[in-house]
Every structure is written in C-alpha cells, then in structure tokens.
Amino acid sequence: MDNNKLLDHILRFDKKFAIFIKSLCILLLSAIVVIISISIFTRFIMFTPLNFSDSLATYLLVWLSFLGMGLAFREGEHISVDMFVNKLKGKGKKTVLIVSDVLISVFLIVIICNGVIFAMNGSESYDHIVFGMSMTIPYLSVAIGSLYALIQLNLITLVKVLEVD
Numbered sequence: 001m002d003n004n005k006l007l008d009h010i011l012r013f014d015k016k017f018a019i020f021i022k023s024l025c026i027l028l029l030s031a032i033v034v035i036i037s038i039s040i041f042t043r044f045i046m047f048t049p050l051n052f053s054d055s056l057a058t059y060l061l062v063w064l065s066f067l068g069m070g071l072a073f074r075e076g077e078h079i080s081v082d083m084f085v086n087k088l089k090g091k092g093k094k095t096v097l098i099v100s101d102v103l104i105s106v107f108l109i110v111i112i113c114n115g116v117i118f119a120m121n122g123s124e125s126y127d128h129i130v131f132g133m134s135m136t137i138p139y140l141s142v143a144i145g146s147l148y149a150l151i152q153l154n155l156i157t158l159v160k161v162l163e164v165d
Contacts, residue, residue, distance in 0.1 A: 059138040066145020073152040101157040115143030
C-alpha cells in the first residue's frame with residue numbers, strides 16, 4: 001500500500017512539474033516568435049537588422065526541443081513500434097518493457113554525460129553576438145533535456161510495469 005501512495009505522490013509531482021515544463025516551452029516558443037517577428041520588422045522595414053536575433057532564436061529552439069523531448073516521452077508521443085509488445089501478456093510484456101527502458105536509459109545517460117562535458121567546455125567560450133552569453137547556457141540544454149527525458153521514460157515504464165501486474 002505504501003508503494004501505491006508513493007507512486008501517487010510521484011505522479012502528482014510529475015503532473016505539476018509537467019505543467020511547469022509545458023509553460024516554459026510555451027514561453028520559449030512565444031519568445032522565438034516575438035524575436036523573429038521583430039527581426040523581420042527591423043530588417044525589412046527599418047533596414048537595420050538585429051545581429052543577435054537569429055542566434056538567440058536558435059538557442060531558444062534548442063532548449064525547446066530538448067525540453068519537448070521529455071514531454072514527448074511523458075505523453076507517449078515518440079515514434080515506437082509497439083505492435084509486438086501489445087500482443088505480449090504478463091512477464092513477457094514486462095520483460096520487453098524493462099529491457100527497452102534500460103537500453104534507452106543507457107543511451108540517455110551517455111547523452112547526459114557528454115552534454116555535461118560539452119557544457120563545461122563551453123564555459124570558456126562566449127557568443128559575442130548574443131550579448132556575450134556563455135555557451136554553457138545553450139549547451140546545458142542537451143544534459144538537462146535528456147535528464148528530464150530519462151526521468152519521464154523511467155516513470156512511464158514504472159507505471160506500465162505496475163499495470164501489467
């Protein structure tokens with residue numbers, strides 16, 4: 001019974017955190033639209049282009065993509081071939097779900113580790129076009145987005161495995 005209570009608390013927290021991530025993604029997308037719209041206006045109407053707009057929009061899009069990856073895992077929106085998994089029952093289905101989760105988790109852990117290394121190396125470089133911003137900020141999107149995807153993947157797999165029982 002305690003496991004069900006713990007899982008309920010985790011799922012409630014996950015739901016609230018997903019709302020936060022969705023709101024952040026909406027904010028990022030809105031910022032991209034505003035930045036590009038202003039860039040188009042200044043470039044073609046005012047004839048004084050903004051130098052930073054393309055780079056900033058690109059960095060925001062990278063953050064949006066990696067955060068969206070975790071949301072896609074949460075909603076089950078990533079492409080998958082589950083025809084054979086759905087035909088399985090009981091322990092066979094549970095085994096396939098766990099093996100699949102482990103393989104994808106290993107891949108995400110490799111991405112997280114390399115993303116952290118990449119971000120740490122980026123602390124020495126700056127994008128002078130975007131207000132001298134440290135490249136650690138856009139590079140961290142890889143590690144943070146992959147970590148969120150890893151958490152979502154394992155949470156969804158946990159729920160699926162418990163449903164099989």
